[in-house]
Every structure is written in C-alpha cells, then in structure tokens.
Ligand SMILES: Nc1ncnc2c1ncn2[C@@H]1O[C@H](COP(=O)(O)OP(=O)(O)O)[C@@H](O)[C@H]1O
C-alpha cells in the first residue's frame with residue numbers, strides 16, 4: 307500500500323509540470339560523452355517516449371565526439387581539438403559524417419522505436435535544416451558555424467507526431483559537408499524553434515566551480531566570468547557559448563545535466579528541485 311501511495315505521490319507531483327509543458331518544445335542535446343558508459347541510451351529513449359506521450363515535443367540533437375575519435379583512431383587518424391572543436395580535414399570529415407549520420411543517429415532512432423516511440427533521424431544536411439559556412443579557412447578545416455536554420459522539416463514531422471533526432475552535420479552553400487559542434491546546433495535549433503527549454507546532457511553533474519562543486523544556478527554574466535578565468539574550458543566552452551546564445555534568442559531556460567544518471571531528463575523536468583545547473587536570464 308505504501309509503495310502504491312508513493313507511486314501516486316510521484317505522479318501527482320509531476321502534474322503541474324505536465325500541465326505547464328504540454329505542447330511546448332524542448333531541445334535536448336545528447337552528448338557523446340554520456341554514451342561512453344553504455345548504460346544511459348535506453349533510459350534516455352524511455353524518457354523521450356514518455357515526454358512525447360504527454361504532449362511535450364522533444365527535438366534531439368546528438369553528439370558523438372568520443373565515437374568519432376574511436377573510429378578515427380582505428381583508421382590511424384589522430385584527434386586534435388581547439389577550444390572543444392575538432393580540427394577537421396577532408397578525410398576526418400568523411401569519418402565524422404559516417405559516424406554521426408550512419409551510426410550514432412541510427413542507433414538512437416532504433417532505440418526510441420524499440421521503446422515504442424516514433425522517431426525519425428535526419429542530419430542538418432537534410433531539407434535545408436542547417437546551412438553553414440566554415441568558421442575559418444585553414445586552421446579548423448570543415449568545422450562550420452550555422453548561418454541559417456530552416457525548421458520546416460521539424461514542424462512537418464512534429465505534425466505527424468514524430469520525434470526528430472538530428473545529427474549535427476550541416477552543409478555549406480556549395481553542398482560541402484560541415485562538422486558543426488552539436489552544442490551549437492542544439493542552441494541554434496532551440497533559438498529558431500523558440501523552445502521552452504534547452505537541455506544539455508553531458509558527463510558531469512553540471513557546471514562545476516574550480517573546487518569541483520556543482521553550481522546549481524548561473525546567470526549569463528557568471529557564465530562569462532567562468533569562461534574568462536578558464537574554470538569553464540574544453541568541451542564545456544561550446545556548450546556554454548550555445549547556452550548564452552539560446553538565452554539571447556529567447557529560450558526560456560537552459561540546463562546542463564548529467565546524462566549518465568538514469569532518467570536524468572525526467573528528474574530535471576518533473577521535480578521541483580531539478581538536477582544539474584540551470585542558466586537563466588538575469
Ligand atoms: N567548469 C566545468 N564544469 C564541468 N565540466 C567542465 C568544466 N570545464 C570543462 N569541463 C569539461 O567539459 C566536459 C563536457 O564536454 P564534452 O566532453 O564535450 O561532452 P559532450 O560530449 O557531452 O558534449 C566535461 O567532461 C569536463 O571535462
């Protein structure tokens with residue numbers, strides 16, 4: 307009886323959130339780092355299916371950095387990063403696209419389908435979703451920045467109740483593929499879709515201070531300070547740049563949460579205390 311009462315309490319506690327968020331768009335970045343342990347994918351897929359059944363529209367952008375590095379190393383190609391972005395020559399770009407569009411994206415779509423969801427996987431290259439340009443000629447190679455987003459395909463799929471899973475490979479105006487950091491893609495999509503929330507799932511409890519303590523709430527100004535003094539570095543840099551841009555573009559709230567924790571997404575959305583770090587406008 308007590309266990310049943312506890313179940314009922316948990317469901318009732320979620321009710322105000324279900325009411326508030328039903329019909330709203332959440333952009334969820336699923337970092338490659340969260341997959342490294344190999345335990346989080348199926349709980350993530352379950353969470354997505356639940357969200358879509360209660361009327362929330364999740365749009366997923368996945369990464370795959372560690373998997374790309376793994377495949378590159380099998381081919382004898384080393385991985386070099388500059389401020390969290392992979393230096394991408396033409397040969398590397400081919401592997402990046404094969405791993406992101408051909409492997410990680412397929413894996414996630416299959417898993418969501420297996421758990422009873424309706425998922426479609428696309429890349430930024432599809433339907434003009436992500437048009438970009440090289441960040442800099444030379445040094446970073448095919449690393450791109452987004453210059454335009456066409457969300458038509460996402461709206462079309464949503465109308466038919468499909469959850470879209472996006473691989474962060476864009477295209478330039480000449481039709482050449484671009485390796486765009488998945489955090490940046492998630493941020494651009496969240497802005498373009500005027501998402502209620504942008505949730506970045508990664509492999510740390512959230513944003514940590516220099517003593518490795520979790521910072522539960524941050525303003526954009528505080529984030530900027532932490533980037534200047536390098537407390538935020540490496541892969542957290544594009545994440546925070548993306549968060550700041552999304553907030554500027556009008557996204558309600560941005561969260562950085564630990565995607566390795568089973569059902570982290572539900573814990574963030576449906577509990578009053580949430581998890582991880584929340585970044586909100588001042
Ligand atoms: N202040 C910080 N707080 C938390 N993580 C940080 C911080 N600065 C740098 N990082 C690093 O950022 C990493 C997350 O980025 P990344 O490895 O690119 O993950 P993902 O694949 O999820 O995008 C963490 O594992 C951590 O090593």
Ligand SMILES: CC(=O)N[C@@H](CCC(=O)OP(=O)(O)O)C(=O)O
Pocket residue numbers: 336337338339368369370371372374390391392402449450474485486487488489541
């Ligand atoms: C330009 C750039 O760095 N692109 C990333 C794309 C994948 C990604 O962003 O994966 P995570 O989210 O797992 O880091 C890369 O090549 O690793």
